[in-house]
Amino acid sequence: MATNSGKKLFVGPRFRRIRQQLGLSQTQIAEGLGISPSYVNLIERNQRPVTAQILLRLAETYDLDLRDLATADEDRFFAELNEVFSDPLFRQIDVPKQELRDLAELCPAVTHALQRLYAAYTEARRGETLAAAQFADRDEGTGARFEANPIERARDLIEANRNYFPELEQAAETLRDEISVPAQDLFAALSARLREKHSIQTRIMPVDVMRETLRRFDRHRRQLLISELVDGPGRAFQLAFQIGLAECTPGFEAIIARAGALDDTSRQLYRITLANYFAGCVLMPYQTFHAAAESLGYDIHVLAQRFNTGFEQVCHRLTTLQRPNARGVPFFMLRVDNAGNVSKRFSSGTFPFSKFGGTCPLWNVHSTFDTPDRLLKQVIELPDGSRYFSIAQMVRRPVAPHPQAQPRFAIGLGCEIRHAAKLVYATGMDLATAEGTPIGVNCRLCERENCAQRAEPPITRTLILDENTRRMTSFAFSNAREV
Numbered sequence: 262m263a264t265n266s267g268k269k270l271f272v273g274p275r276f277r278r279i280r281q282q283l284g285l286s287q288t289q290i291a292e293g294l295g296i297s298p299s300y301v302n303l304i305e306r307n308q309r310p311v312t313a314q315i316l317l318r319l320a321e322t323y324d325l326d327l328r329d330l331a332t333a334d335e336d337r338f339f340a341e342l343n344e345v346f347s348d349p350l351f352r353q354i355d356v357p358k359q360e361l362r363d364l365a366e367l368c369p370a371v372t373h374a375l376q377r378l379y380a381a382y383t384e385a386r387r388g389e390t391l392a393a394a395q396f397a398d399r400d401e402g403t404g405a406r407f408e409a410n411p412i413e414r415a416r417d418l419i420e421a422n423r424n425y426f427p428e429l430e431q432a433a434e435t436l437r438d439e440i441s442v443p444a445q446d447l448f449a450a451l452s453a454r455l456r457e458k459h460s461i462q463t464r465i466m467p468v469d470v471m472r473e474t475l476r477r478f479d480r481h482r483r484q485l486l487i488s489e490l491v492d493g494p495g496r497a498f499q500l501a502f503q504i505g506l507a508e509c510t511p512g513f514e515a516i517i518a519r520a521g522a523l524d525d526t527s528r529q530l531y532r533i534t535l536a537n538y539f540a541g542c543v544l545m546p547y548q549t550f551h552a553a554a555e556s557l558g559y560d561i562h563v564l565a566q567r568f569n570t571g572f573e574q575v576c577h578r579l580t581t582l583q584r585p586n587a588r589g590v591p592f593f594m595l596r597v598d599n600a601g602n603v604s605k606r607f608s609s610g611t612f613p614f615s616k617f618g619g620t621c622p623l624w625n626v627h628s629t630f631d632t633p634d635r636l637l638k639q640v641i642e643l644p645d646g647s648r649y650f651s652i653a654q655m656v657r658r659p660v661a662p663h664p665q666a667q668p669r670f671a672i673g674l675g676c677e678i679r680h681a682a683k684l685v686y687a688t689g690m691d692l693a694t695a696e697g698t699p700i701g702v703n704c705r706l707c708e709r710e711n712c713a714q715r716a717e718p719p720i721t722r723t724l725i726l727d728e729n730t731r732r733m734t735s736f737a738f739s740n741a742r743e744v
Contacts, residue, residue, distance in 0.1 A: 433542030558685030642697030651675030
């Protein structure tokens with residue numbers, strides 16, 4: 262970012278986001294920067310510019326990295342708007358891409374509101390929530406308020422925080438400093454912490470007792486019961502999760518309060534998500550884990566061995582390394598099953614995940630089920646020309662008793678191509694000239710022609726049907742966008 266003192270920038274929404282993440286009022290941040298609260302208010306409303314001098318003062322006063330004002334959020338918001346406005350519902354409205362980008366940058370809250378409204382529309386259109394909404398109207402009297410799918414709502418809140426919660430990072434590091442044990446002794450230390458500080462006994466239970474449950478806290482008997490099916494890293498994670506609920510509830514509630522109005526289901530799911538985040542931080546404390554990741558070239562298997570964790574746990578943790586002045590590679594991650602259902606999706610970068618569809622079958626994350634013991638790597642290229650480097654591997658979790666099938670998932674982890682040189686997996690590759698596999702966000706949004714893997718035509722094009730011709734792809738469509 263330029264530091265010319267005469268440079269003026271309009272970064273109101275991003276400035277507001279940083280202030281809120283710091284937990285400061287407009288008056289407090291104004292005092293820290295030596296400007297008036299009214300000027301801060303004008304900055305956040307994009308009615309006054311921010312000079313480079315103020316940005317430097319912001320970075321020095323609050324120990325921030327100026328990359329916090331980068332455009333990752335705007336890229337994500339733009340991708341969401343582009344997906345929404347590609348729907349045939351807006352076929353008669355030709356909204357220029359630049360207007361969508363302007364809206365994403367200047368009015369992120371409006372972007373989020375539009376995305377939620379569209380989510381409500383698609384749910385109602387599928388008939389999944391229409392009846393529930395009618396009953397809610399009758400029962401509430403004042404009219405029902407649609408709450409987005411709680412899973413998507415939790416994902417939105419994580420993305421809004423860039424998958425980084427500094428207060429939870431600090432709490433986890435403090436805990437690890439207090440118990441001060443190596444990774445292989447963490448389970449015993451966390452078990453002792455629960456017993457001595459919270460009077461909670463940890464018991465590993467046989468599968469015939471736990472049945473389909475992997476963890477259960479018996480509040481009456483003050484016992485944490487963990488199934489014998491859970492592996493070592495998973496057991497330590499479950500203990501750290503329980504400690505988070507016991508010791509970090511005020512911190513969880515403060516974060517949840519910043520999210521605004523949530524229904525009970527979304528609030529509870531967000532709290533569970535934050536407790537999971539805390540548990541990952543306990544297993545892999547930020548400073549130690551970040552240093553190891555950098556020195557090892559982000560070798561996931563070695564990191565998993567060093568911190569006594571699993572492949573998926575390490576990949577998830579890598580997406581959270583967003584501490585100012587100690588950032589890791591901005592990764593994105595997803596987890597899919599062999600039917601293509603996305604059950605996890607995290608991003609600290611700019612990859613445009615789709616909220617209303619699956620993933621592209623040409624992305625080799627789906628091929629890992631055919632090569633379960635191999636880590637696959639791939640350069641992928643989206644229709645807009647943006648290029649990414651990704652790795653993928655199948656994981657099994659947890660063990661399932663016979664005759665149940667053991668759950669299998671594919672984990673995909675990637676980053677923008679400009680960061681790939683820091684990864685050990687890119688060693689020996691000429692990233693500048695490496696041919697990228699052309700993929701799309703998903704079939705309904707991808708306008709690439711002649712794709713034999715296409716499952717449906719793009720919603721932005723007119724389907725062409727010809728009973729006299731059978732093409733390689735099942736769908737042919739016009740080159741012109743529908744208007």
